[in-house]
Amino acid sequence: MANHLLEIRDLTVAYGAVQALWGVSLHVEEGSIVSLVGANGAGKSTLLKTIAGMIRPKKGEVLFAGKKLSGLRPEDVVDAGISLVPEGRRLFSRLTVKENLELGAYIHRARSSSKDSLERAYDLFPILKKRSGQIAGSLSGGEQQMLAIARSMMSKPSILMLDEPSLGLSPLVVKVMFELIESLNRAGVTILLVEQNVYQALKVSRHAYVMKTGQIAMEGSGEELIADPDVQNAYLGTLE
Amino acid sequence: MLEYLTAGLLMQLFINGILFGTMYGLAAIGLSLIFGTMRIIFLAQGAVIVLMAYACYWLFTLLHVDPYVSTVIIAPAALLLGGGLYQALFRRAQKMEDKNVSLLIAVGLMFLLENFMAVVWTPNPRSISTSYTSSSLAVGGLDISFTRLMGFVMAILSTAVVTLFLKKTLVGKAVRAASEDIEAARLVGINPHWVNTMAFAIGIGLSGIAGIAISTTYPFDPYFGFVFSLKAMIALALGGLGSVSGALLGGIILGLLESWAAFFVSGGWADAMGYAVFLLVLLFKPEGLFVRSIKKA
Amino acid sequence: MRNARSIGIALLVALLLVFVPFVSDSEKSYLVFFLFLTFCHIVLAQGWNLVAGYTGQISLGTHAFFALGAYTTAMIWRADLFGTGHYYFDPITMVLSGLVPVVFAVAIGIPLLGKLRGDYFALGTLGFGEILKVAFVKGGQFTGGPIGIVLPSTFYTSLRPHYWAALCLALLATAVVYFMSRSRLGLALVAIREDETAAASSGIHVLKYKVLAFGISAFLVGICGSIYAYYLFQVSPEGYLILSWTLYPVLMCVIGGSGTVVGPIVGSLVMTAVFSAANIYFPTVHPIFSGVIIILVMLFMPNGIVRLMERRVQGE
Numbered sequence: 001m002a003n004h005l006l007e008i009r010d011l012t013v014a015y016g017a018v019q020a021l022w023g024v025s026l027h028v029e030e031g032s033i034v035s036l037v038g039a040n041g042a043g044k045s046t047l048l049k050t051i052a053g054m055i056r057p058k059k060g061e062v063l064f065a066g067k068k069l070s071g072l073r074p075e076d077v078v079d080a081g082i083s084l085v086p087e088g089r090r091l092f093s094r095l096t097v098k099e100n101l102e103l104g105a106y107i108h109r110a111r112s113s114s115k116d117s118l119e120r121a122y123d124l125f126p127i128l129k130k131r132s133g134q135i136a137g138s139l140s141g142g143e144q145q146m147l148a149i150a151r152s153m154m155s156k157p158s159i160l161m162l163d164e165p166s167l168g169l170s171p172l173v174v175k176v177m178f179e180l181i182e183s184l185n186r187a188g189v190t191i192l193l194v195e196q197n198v199y200q201a202l203k204v205s206r207h208a209y210v211m212k213t214g215q216i217a218m219e220g221s222g223e224e225l226i227a228d229p230d231v232q233n234a235y236l237g238t239l240e
Numbered sequence: 241m242l243e244y245l246t247a248g249l250l251m252q253l254f255i256n257g258i259l260f261g262t263m264y265g266l267a268a269i270g271l272s273l274i275f276g277t278m279r280i281i282f283l284a285q286g287a288v289i290v291l292m293a294y295a296c297y298w299l300f301t302l303l304h305v306d307p308y309v310s311t312v313i314i315a316p317a318a319l320l321l322g323g324g325l326y327q328a329l330f331r332r333a334q335k336m337e338d339k340n341v342s343l344l345i346a347v348g349l350m351f352l353l354e355n356f357m358a359v360v361w362t363p364n365p366r367s368i369s370t371s372y373t374s375s376s377l378a379v380g381g382l383d384i385s386f387t388r389l390m391g392f393v394m395a396i397l398s399t400a401v402v403t404l405f406l407k408k409t410l411v412g413k414a415v416r417a418a419s420e421d422i423e424a425a426r427l428v429g430i431n432p433h434w435v436n437t438m439a440f441a442i443g444i445g446l447s448g449i450a451g452i453a454i455s456t457t458y459p460f461d462p463y464f465g466f467v468f469s470l471k472a473m474i475a476l477a478l479g480g481l482g483s484v485s486g487a488l489l490g491g492i493i494l495g496l497l498e499s500w501a502a503f504f505v506s507g508g509w510a511d512a513m514g515y516a517v518f519l520l521v522l523l524f525k526p527e528g529l530f531v532r533s534i535k536k537a
Numbered sequence: 538m539r540n541a542r543s544i545g546i547a548l549l550v551a552l553l554l555v556f557v558p559f560v561s562d563s564e565k566s567y568l569v570f571f572l573f574l575t576f577c578h579i580v581l582a583q584g585w586n587l588v589a590g591y592t593g594q595i596s597l598g599t600h601a602f603f604a605l606g607a608y609t610t611a612m613i614w615r616a617d618l619f620g621t622g623h624y625y626f627d628p629i630t631m632v633l634s635g636l637v638p639v640v641f642a643v644a645i646g647i648p649l650l651g652k653l654r655g656d657y658f659a660l661g662t663l664g665f666g667e668i669l670k671v672a673f674v675k676g677g678q679f680t681g682g683p684i685g686i687v688l689p690s691t692f693y694t695s696l697r698p699h700y701w702a703a704l705c706l707a708l709l710a711t712a713v714v715y716f717m718s719r720s721r722l723g724l725a726l727v728a729i730r731e732d733e734t735a736a737a738s739s740g741i742h743v744l745k746y747k748v749l750a751f752g753i754s755a756f757l758v759g760i761c762g763s764i765y766a767y768y769l770f771q772v773s774p775e776g777y778l779i780l781s782w783t784l785y786p787v788l789m790c791v792i793g794g795s796g797t798v799v800g801p802i803v804g805s806l807v808m809t810a811v812f813s814a815a816n817i818y819f820p821t822v823h824p825i826f827s828g829v830i831i832i833l834v835m836l837f838m839p840n841g842i843v844r845l846m847e848r849r850v851q852g853e
Binding site: 052053054073074075078079083084086090091092093094095099102103104106107110111151152154155 | 410413414416417420421423424425426427428429430431432
């Protein structure tokens with residue numbers, strides 16, 4: 001029986017008077033890639049942000065390795081071992097590539113191995129090594145996404161959460177990025193992925209959830225969902 | 241008036257403008273750091289500078305500590321005071337979405353300090369006179385006041401130290417990162433209160449340096465602070481937020497502007513020109529005169 | 538209906554207040570003066586409330602409009618503009634004293650509100666105040682320079698006209714805020730305060746509404762300046778263009794609760810009382826008080842008294 005590294009129970013989140021999540025429950029097995037797909041406004045980003053500690057839920061729990069995560073501040077969630085690559089990447093565009101990476105290892109437990117983590121990041125993303133002295137804002141879209149992922153990896157997370165990583169990227173770059181996600185996963189990182197690019201996301205996922213208006217509408221393995229006619233009609237259109 | 245304008249006089253005005261401008265620059269750097277992290281304009285900056293000037297004055301008058309030597313006492317004390325003030329006054333307010341609460345606390349602090357100093361130390365202007373306060377150095381036919389030169393040197397040194405801190409230390413980089421995007425900073429594990437405390441402490445520390453420089457160059461009184469705050473804000477607007485060197489440059493430009501304007505136009509109008517330039521910059525180039533906009537990643 | 542009852546109570550209180558100067562000697566009693574000052578503070582606080590509490594634009598220029606109103610009154614009187622010699626509490630003069638600040642408000646409001654956000658806007662209004670101060674000090678004959686303009690105090694008979702004028706203005710200011718808060722204008726302003734971009738994409742002409750609030754506020758504050766000029770019989774940069782005339786109203790509005798109708802009233806009443814008491818009992822240290830109080834209130838009651846009371850009532 002696989003470990004549920006991350007467990008969400010009955011999560012309810014509201015922005016003021018507007019409810020965004022209605023009692024969402026899901027789990028992420030250790031070592032897997034899990035995707036959250038669905039239309040805009042379905043609540044996927046909200047869910048990730050709540051896990052990351054940026055939003056306080058009204059009800060429900062987030063359990064990480066059995067311990068309660070809800071109510072922790074974002075910086076403590078990172079310390080616990082969950083790192084979010086936010087939507088829009090949110091790099092420190094005025095700082096250099098190297099500085100962005102160094103800051104990724106800001107938390108205490110990652111600081112001592114910061115140099116090693118940096119080397120590993122450069123191995124994984126050679127383009128970042130080439131541009132290490134450049135200002136982050138001057139990188140191309142794909143390079144920035146790489147940097148954002150690399151920065152999050154610097155904190156040596158157990159779970160990496162990615163919010164719409166393919167947004168604004170060309171298809172070729174997207175393909176490379178999904179290969180990257182898979183190789184990170186093979187290296188032992190559990191991944192929770194929110195994606196608009198439903199096909200690619202489902203293809204790499206062991207398990208996936210479809211969200212609609214703040215609730216889980218469907219769940220299943222990646223293969224199951226790709227084959228499902230409803231999913232195909234709603235999200236897969238005439239792609240590939 | 242123009243017949244008095246010789247090259248020498250022009251240079252003199254130029255030098256004076258630069259020397260005094262660095263004072264504004266120091267205050268502006270503090271404001272920039274505080275704004276970057278706490279997202280408020282710290283209106284009490286000038287009042288704190290005057291407080292430091294008084295500290296320097298009293299150390300000299302009562303304990304006979306030379307003003308420049310007192311830097312060793314005042315600078316660390318100011319840093320600690322800054323950290324303490326943040327924790328005591330602003331920490332809770334900074335957690336709120338509405339930054340106006342912090343703004344009003346800064347306003348309250350300004351009021352408190354100004355009136356406190358006026359009541360306890362009287363509104364009479366003070367200044368420090370030592371053996372060297374009225375001496376000047378003759379450099380290439382120009383008279384450069386010694387104390388102003390020292391003030392300039394101190395300002396440049398402190399700016400260099402702060403810049404090194406921001407560029408070379410991890411905490412310094414965290415402050416820069418938080419100034420740009422506090423949420424992203426939290427997502428890499430940076431504690432916002434910690435960077436706020438650092439930035440605020442440095443802001444107050446720089447006020448200490450500025451206070452020492454002021455106390456040796458000009459007579460000051462408790463109400464001197466407010467106008468100084470405004471000038472610092474003008475310098476900040478000129479230099480643009482998020483840039484330490486920009487803030488310093490902004491201060492120098494303002495100093496030059498005032499120096500020349502005061503010569504050609506009477507004092508009051510020179511001030512008004514400063515404010516007018518301020519409004520113009522705010523309206524047409526709010527990111528500052530030097531900053532090139534970088535696309536947000 | 539709660540609203541009708543509240544209005545009823547308010548009118549009753551107002552009526553009672555009208556009679557105070559008949560019961561209490563306006564020249565000897567402190568009560569009349571205290572209430573007069575409170576009414577003035579209410580007007581200024583409501584003015585700030587309109588721009589900052591409801592529209593979310595922190596303005597630090599109340600004192601500028603206050604002074605503009607006062608100076609307008611003084612200049613009209615001194616110049617005998619209408620040739621009648623009757624300027625003491627002359628309605629036309631007072632209305633003009635409200636309109637002149639509006640002209641300035643619109644003139645600087647359009648660029649400042651159109652281009653500046655948050656703290657920048659606050660700075661801009663501060664800068665405007667400072668420029669105005671220099672203009673007044675250097676205005677020579679026109680503005681009376683650093684000494685200002687002195688008005689013939691022989692016209693003074695009693696504090697009563699000031700009291701009633703201030704009471705009326707305070708009622709007007711509160712009524713303006715009350716009706717506005719329930720109108721479409723009010724909704725638009727709050728929408729702007731909460732999220733400007735969302736408001737704009739909902740079709741709200743953001744700049745127009747911001748300037749409108751700014752202008753209405755300037756009008757009320759300007760007339761208050763006029764009334765105060767009739768009280769001091771002198772206008773000067775030292776007396777009017779000082780930051781206290783902005784900070785006290787801000788403090789009172791925030792303590793009472795900005796963004797509420799009653800907040801500025803509660804705040805003005807409480808703080809005028811506190812400061813008056815401090816002035817009487819600790820005259821030397823009283824100015825320090827205001828700073829300490831702002832800080833304490835912001836630390837412990839940042840939402841203001843009114844909201845604190847509301848929450849108690851709702852049993853949270």
